[in-house]
Amino acid sequence: MPFAPTPPAVPSFQTPLTPRAYSCACGRPVFFRNSECLACRRALGYDAHRGALLALDPVRGGGWRQAGVPPRRAARYVRCANLTSAAGCNWLLPAAESQAGHSLCLCCRLTRTVPDLSQPEAATWWCRIELAKRRLVSSLVGLKLPVVPKTADTDEGLCFDLLMPAADGTPVITGHANGVITLDASEADDARREQRRGELGEPYRTLLGHLRHETGHYYWQRLVEHTAWLEPCRALFGDEREDYAAALQRHYAQGAPADWWQRFVSAYASAHPWEDWAETWAHYLHLVDTLDTARSFGLDGERVELSYERFSEALLHDSGDPDAGGFLHLINSWMELTGVLNELSRSMGVHDFYPFVLSGLAVRKLHLVHRIVHSTDA
Template sequence: MPPPRTPRAYSCACGRPIFFRNSECLACHRPLGYAATRGTLLALEPAPPRAGQGGWREAGVPARRAPRHVRCANLDSAAACNWLLEADEVAAGFTLCRCCRLTRTVPDLSQPGAALWWCRVEQAKRRLVSSLIGLKLPVASKAEDPAHGLAFDLLMPPAEGPGVVTGHADGVITLDVSEADDARREQRRDQLGEPYRTLLGHLRHECGHYYWQRLVEASAWLEPFRALFGDEREDYAAALQRHYANGAPTDWGQRFVSAYASAHPWEDWAETWAHYLHLVDTLDTARSFGLDGERVELSYERFTVDVVAEASDPDAAGFVQLINSWMELTGVLNELSRAMGVADFYPFVLSAPAVRKLHFVHRVIHRAPE
């Protein structure tokens, strides 16, 4: 398997392991910061003052080779951001990192639970954005790119009146931050009969709608999309009303990655996109720590390149290897989850049509940098 696009295993300058969320090494207490462009967590030391500038540099690296960084202004906020700004961002006047700049609206922190929920949402968003950057997808805020940028409005549900509707519209993702309350989210998951519901899953799904507009809608991918997912010009509101009234078709598992994906072609794309991000980030994490789905002791019937051969993709074999590694790894992870008495790690089974849709997402993402 190829090396991870977004590595997840890091070491401090003291040699101890450190993790993506950490802002301080628990062993030596050095400050830490995530350098998004490099995709790594750095141990930091104060940079020598220069022209009135302070900042930080990577610990243990000669001064002439260590670029100067500034820690995100949200480090000491409830968001507890551990990301770094690079010199060009500081020169442009930014005080927030690349991920925090995407948040256009912060929840009302005077409300009970809001600070904790904001922290949890931003933790999930940092995981999402680091993966998007690793995949070389376009990631810019509305402030930096008003026409094509991305923004997150994180809203508290009102005490009375209509609730916040999580969704996407023209580059703006709205999220009900009460989804960060574990009890509320589990209650909604049970009410909707969903096998899986997480903050990260919400964010991956909604950003799928954004990237459909950005990468597919006005491109040569649109007709192949319609041939595989269906015609997105179908009445969206009517399709969702029908889905919630009647549920998914009984054979949804033979054609879609999830029951909700059957509601409308847009939702099929967004669910498939989210599942692709699930698998690439999980496999990146597994490979970062020396785990490989190719070596697990399971004898699944493996997909062959024939399942996606009609796409004429020169990397079809690499994609199929990715899917087979995912199946084998999640089979073991599901058993480990059951050993702990918790829900399955990945409670889905991939059909051949679902794999073809995942392959389409794979191709769109890998062509995006071009």
């Protein structure tokens, strides 16, 4: 199978790309969403480019700096203006960005349209969506993917329109078009989303999953469509020039093929090559961020008491990737870790943490996504 030119060697992922374990200056553990330490009441803020949740001290004259760092060496920050909005954002802006006229952090600047806050539940839904989006964007930054608001790059930038359902019942269609991701804000309603999950027979449906999937369509345009990766993607995912509307109509009328699990990460991935790519992209972000979190807290698939048949390098022998073994280590660690997490979920009587089975072909597709992601980190 032909593949694109080999990118630089891929990291082994022994160290999290996006760390998820943090401590306050007082020594107590704090977490990604925290804006204040519950122990000492010190202000906290997230620096996306450092991948760090920082304990903060106020700076005379305005702004903040990292606690415990000598003032002359400490970077100066401004807190995102959405800290006090319904979005409850705890991210930081470098002082230079504030001086350039920005009041919102990188993640909040990606939101072009906020839900109509005069509508019932809109503020709650906006908060939930932004929390999921911050998790997404922090991972994208950690993977060194291009994250540029559309206000800064109208051609290749990214933005989100978070829309409320129309009063007349006209549905909001979640999707992506030329860097604009539209999301039905009612997906943040847990009861509605669970109802839709059941109606569509989906084992997994979350806000974060939606956002990761739709960014897959965006990054197809940025990283694949006009690059040397296009033909390798067509070889594995299929020809995206297939009639998209007709393919979706057929999928919703007939469902996925009976053997979809042998070739795809999900039933919906079988609808069209673009959806296969987006579902595989989302799946890759799921596993990388979850492993980052597990390793941040000292957990690793290699340490669990489960023995799976591991994917071997023979599966990727023709990929042309000199670090195929590093990727397989990532996948095998993931399978072992999720086996234990599924058992923990069952102990609580809830849905499996990871309700998927990966086939060899699905792993080959994930490997190609992995290579494309890390080809941007040269």
